[in-house]
Amino acid sequence: MSVSNIKHDGDIVWEYKPRFRLYKDGSYERNDFPDVPPSLDDPITGVSSKDITISKEISARLYLPKLNSPNQKLPILVYIHGGAFCFETAFEAYYHDYMNALVKEANVVVVSVEYRLAPEHPLPAAYEDSWNALQWVASHSDNEAKIEKEPWLINHGDFDKFFINGDSAGANIVNNMVMRAGTEKLHGDVIIAGAILAFPYFWGSKPIGSMSSESNMQSLSYKIWEFVYPLAPGGIDCALINPIADGAPSLAQIRCSKMLVVTGELDEVRERGIQYVEAVKKSEWKGEIELVDVEGEDHCFQMEHLQSEKARDLIKRLAYFINK
Structure with a gap:
């Protein structure tokens, strides 16, 4: 501790x-929680993993499923972990086991990003680190990029099938990455094919659903944001945490062709996720967005109960989204 x-x-x-x-x-x-080491051949899933350094601030764990051929090309998935911007890592068992299961089911190359945490590094550090990691991955498609290229991405990554996924605070980051991609190009003119927002952490000053103004302000979601980004322009109605706030950039700016948003019936941020989906639909964004609302489940249940039937069903749904 x-x-x-x-x-x-x-x-x-x-x-x-x-x-x-x-x-x-x-x-x-x-x-x-203790970190777990990567493995070149996970005994349960057959998935290989290794740790890399992207920059002074950013590291990552890469995952590669068992290949059918030495030159097999696979979709690329950049994963952004959750943890309220202030805890959890890409290297702990909680995420490592989940990544192994997802990689096996979806048959993808995954780059699971380790970004800097608040309060040592208040926001927007996590957003900048995630964008820089996204750019680093995309730069592997550019033959002129002056970086030490990662063989798993060069040999097996299909940059026409480039996805981004995150949970909780990581899903919040994903929204902001696809928004930023609408105004800034990725290296090699890589286009994000799809985005998955699992239990996205959004909030705002206006209560929704049955929540009162007082309970909205006293919520854990409200207090966390004040802690991780004390200088946020607009406070709890900063567009980074409230993408539908007055004056927020139009969601039509989103730069990907399809999105999948996952919510849970018992999750505090559920109504915000549903509200986000409706706002995207009402914008002039030309892509396709789908909502999966899991009955009887709470925030990020699929990692807490990885072996449950509902968790396995959700992983299959994410894999279908990536590969359809």
């Missing part, structure tokens, strides 16, 4: 059990 200041006053402002706790004096506790 890493602690910024062990002399805290004991008053808790908010906590996300068992991962993170913020105290009134500004100190915090982050419960870091």
Whole structure:
């Protein structure tokens, strides 16, 4: 466990059990789950993985399924992990096991991005790191790019099938990446074929559904945003967290041809995810968007209960989206 200041006053402002706790004096506790090593041949899935460094700030874990031929080309999936922008890593078992299962089912090359976390690196650091990682992957399609190219991407990546996926805060990042791609080109003129937003972390000052104004402001989602991006322009109605806020850029700017948004019936951010889907449909965006609302499940259940029938069904649905 890493602690910024062990002399805290004991008053808790908010906590996300068992991962993170913020105290009134500004100190915090982050419960870091142990990292697990990559494997060249996972005994359950047959998926290979390895760790790489993209830049001084960014690293990643790459995944490659069993190949049918030495020159087989596969879709590329850039994955952005969740964790409220302030905990979780691409290297812990929670994500490693999920990536192995997804890679096996979808038959894709995955780059699972490790970005800098708040509060040591407040937002927009995670957005910038994710964009730079996306650009690094895309640069492998450019023969003139002056980078040390990763063989798994060069030999097996199909840049005409370039996808981005994230959960929770990672899904929030995914929205902002496809929005940014609408105004900035990716290296090699790579186009994002599709985006998956699983249980996206969106919020705003206006309550929706049955939530009152007071409960909206006292929600964990509200408090987390204030912590991870204290200088956010517009506060909780910054377009980064509230993409349908007054004055936010039009969602017609999204640069990909199809999107899949996943929500859970019991999830606090469910209504925001559904509202986002409706807003995208009402914009002038020309792509296709689909909502999968999982009955009886909470936030990111598919990783908490990876072996459950509903988790397996959801992974199959994501694989179908990528390969259809």
